[in-house]
Amino acid sequence: QTVVTQEPSLTVSPGGTVTLTCASNTGAVTSGHHPNWFQQKPGQAPRSLIFSTKNKHSWTPARFSGSLLGDKAALIVSGVQPEDEADYYCLLYFDGAQVLGGGTKLTVL
Amino acid sequence: EVQLVQSGAEVKKPGDSLRISCEGSGYKFSDRWIGWVRQKPGKGLEWMGIIYPSDSDTRYTPSFQGQVTISVDKSVSMVYLQWSSLKASDTAMYYCVRQVASNLIDYWGQGTRVTVSS
Numbered sequence: 001q002t003v004v005t006q007e008p009s010l011t012v013s014p015g016g017t018v019t020l021t022c023a024s025n026t027g028a029v030t031s032g033h034h035p036n037w038f039q040q041k042p043g044q045a046p047r048s049l050i051f052s053t054k055n056k057h058s059w060t061p062a063r064f065s066g067s068l069l070g071d072k073a074a075l076i077v078s079g080v081q082p083e084d085e086a087d088y089y090c091l092l093y094f095d096g097a098q099v100l101g102g103g104t105k106l107t108v109l
Numbered sequence: 110e111v112q113l114v115q116s117g118a119e120v121k122k123p124g125d126s127l128r129i130s131c132e133g134s135g136y137k138f139s140d141r142w143i144g145w146v147r148q149k150p151g152k153g154l155e156w157m158g159i160i161y162p163s164d165s166d167t168r169y170t171p172s173f174q175g176q177v178t179i180s181v182d183k184s185v186s187m188v189y190l191q192w193s194s195l196k197a198s199d200t201a202m203y204y205c206v207r208q209v210a211s212n213l214i215d216y217w218g219q220g221t222r223v224t225v226s227s
Contacts, residue, residue, distance in 0.1 A: 045218065045219050046154065046217050052212055
């Protein structure tokens with residue numbers, strides 16, 4: 001069974017930079033897994049932020065970026081704002097099948 | 110403007126059947142995959158399955174195969190998620206999502222809350 005793992009929680013200070021990662025139990029995450037990242041605030045539907053590792057949607061704030069970091073996918077938030085406090089999920093594709101990570105709760109404190 | 114609009118909240122009893130819907134608008138409906146995602150109370154997102162409206166090609170995550178049915182009616186730009194016999198463990202929020210090609214998820218529906226309780 002394919003498992004995608006994220007940090008359960010992270011804390012960052014306003015204005016700081018934080019990196020969230022997304023790993024696979026099958027091995028290194030590559031661009032071929034087409035990492036997607038989503039943000040979900042309490043009581044709201046998720047919103048897509050990043051697709052295919054590093055590409056932003058038209059509505060994605062510039063402070064969000066995606067990359068590969070070592071053997072993981074990464075979501076980097078630079079100049080964190082209080083409104084960035086949310087749950088973040090990654091999704092990887094494995095031969096066309098979608099697998100979601102368990103999510104990271106980002107606290108801005 | 111692309112929109113995915115889902116049907117309203119449901120309260121059902123164990124053993125009931127249910128069908129919820131997701132209507133796509135603002136784009137060529139048949140040309141984009143529509144998937145379903147479950148979120149149990151206080152938990153993370155789980156991918157359930159996906160359908161391609163053009164030819165009804167449907168793929169399920171193994172843990173949801175046989176538990177739900179995903180279908181489409183292109184004439185009304187609607188995708189459905191249905192259960193033949195609900196369980197209390199089906200209590201969750203369900204989201205539909207749009208997938209472009211085979212690797213990009215962009216739009217989400219607002220969610221449909223399903224509560225199953227005796």
